[in-house]
Amino acid sequence: MRAMVYRGPYKVRVEEKDIPRIEHPNDAIVRVTRAAICGSDLHLYHGMMPDTRVGMTFGHEFIGVVEEVGSSVQSLSRGDRVMVPFNVYCGSCWFCARGLYSNCHNVNPNATAVGGIYGYSHTSGGYDGGQAEFVRVPFADVGPSVIPDWLDDEDALLMTDALATGYFGAQLGEIREGDTVVVFGAGPIGLYAAKSSWLMGAGRVIVVDHLDYRLQKAREFAHAETYNFVEYDDIVVKLKKATDHLGADVAIDAVGAEADGNLVQHITSTKLKLQGGSPVALNWAIDAVRKGGTVSVMGAYGPIFSAVKFGDAMNKGLTLRMNQCPVKRQWPRLLEHIRNGHLKPNEIVTHRIPLEHIAEGYHMFSAKLDGCIKPVIVPDAA
Structure with a gap:
């Protein structure tokens, strides 16, 4: 064959x-x-x-x-x-x-x-x-x-x-009626997570990425608000301002460890791109969700060391839910x-x-x- x-x-x-x-x-x-x-x-x-x-x-x-x-x-x-x-x-x-x-x-x-x-x-x-x-x-x-x-x-x-995993990501968020959901990553799984969030009762869905054509698809397919993070000095600050300075109720990491970059970048998280060996998107999710909110993780992470803001998650009283679908x-x-x-x-x-x-x-x-x-x-x- x-x-x-x-x-x-x-x-x-x-x-x-x-x-x-x-x-x-x-x-x-x-x-x-x-x-x-x-x-x-x-x-x-x-x-x-x-x-x-x-x-x-x-x-x-x-x-x-x-x-x-x-x-x-x-x-x-x-x-x-x-x-x-x-x-x-x-x-x-x-x-x-x-x-x-x-x-x-x-x-x-x-x-x-x-x-x-x-x-x-x-x-x-x-x-x-x-x-x-x-x-x-x-x-x-x-x-x-x-x-x-x-x-x-x-x-x-x-x-x-892709569809099952995106749906699972929204499911892990335990979305309640009227919740504001922010999805990091507008690849296929992020698009499906955003679309699925509406099916679970979300009142507002926001998608963050850095590629305009993917953000356009998020608007068309998932009917989401979109932000291109390269246009802002700090995307977390922008998201806080857009949510009455409280943060989203649910944040979904549909990125995972970035798919390229060298080992130093994986370890030090210095390559700040949404698609590319660090937990940047996960840390943004932790920062952008409100206190007492939920972070859903179904982006792919391998066995690599990276600095995740676990202390911030603990002090904010967040619920972190994750798994392979x-x-x-x-x-x-x-x-x-x-x-x-x-x-x-x-x-x-x-x-x-x-x-x-x-x-x-x-x-x-x-x-x-x-x-x-x-x-x-x-x-x-x-």
Whole structure:
């Protein structure tokens, strides 16, 4: 098969790899029909994620058609059109039994916190991802779901991470009716978090970023107020003034550790950009939320040291809620919202790229070229 292969920082290309095979009776082999590049893939692309090994295939957002199932798989059959959550999880451990699929205890021998993630380095289990023509899906009875006939392919694809994670971020904010919500980051997850905040009763939604085309999309797609932080000496002061000097009720960090920058910048947090190895957005969230407010964190943070204003959070009496999204737990409500016309996930898709051109897709997405917000990958086998 043809697959995207990592060859080092900023070096990805399409190569021939063996089609994956059934390794366990509960595996399935899925022929990928759509995949996507996620902002968190850029951490891998830029060489900022530990133990990202040469030869690995990225891609934790994908859908496809079941080609083969193991002997014990009961919920899927050959030919089923399926969406696969980015979490790899067993479905039966202490954490899975409580719906904490992203913290599964049995799928990642390399970490004590996160469970397994497709295509996200060996710190997340070393599972090859879906930026390929085929992918092996472990625990096929508990992860994938058959896509409803009425659901569009791209909408289903975006439910495998970006939409579910954005919705989860708003959910973690415990938004109450009439709350003011500020979202840091206008990438796909930030856009979905802003849109979802309205569904949870927000009375006002503000999005902060530094790219005008993404802020325009936040206004159009999420109907949010927007601020470009480079236009202000101190974005926190601006946000305080805009909220009667109290601060927002809920702040959502949809940025995480920045996706590029060198190690010194990661440690010292001196690179003050919203997309790029420090907790700048998280510290802004802590500062911009009111006393007694809630900070929701679902931006991707790796195992790096950085100075977070934890003392300020404690003294302000903040509630901090965070985790990797347990994707499948969000699907029933999201399907309702999509079917009822409250959400149209693929409105944020800006580029559809053949698998053969994925290196150009990574470069374009990384460099923020051509107004790229969300690139979808179309494998040759589709």
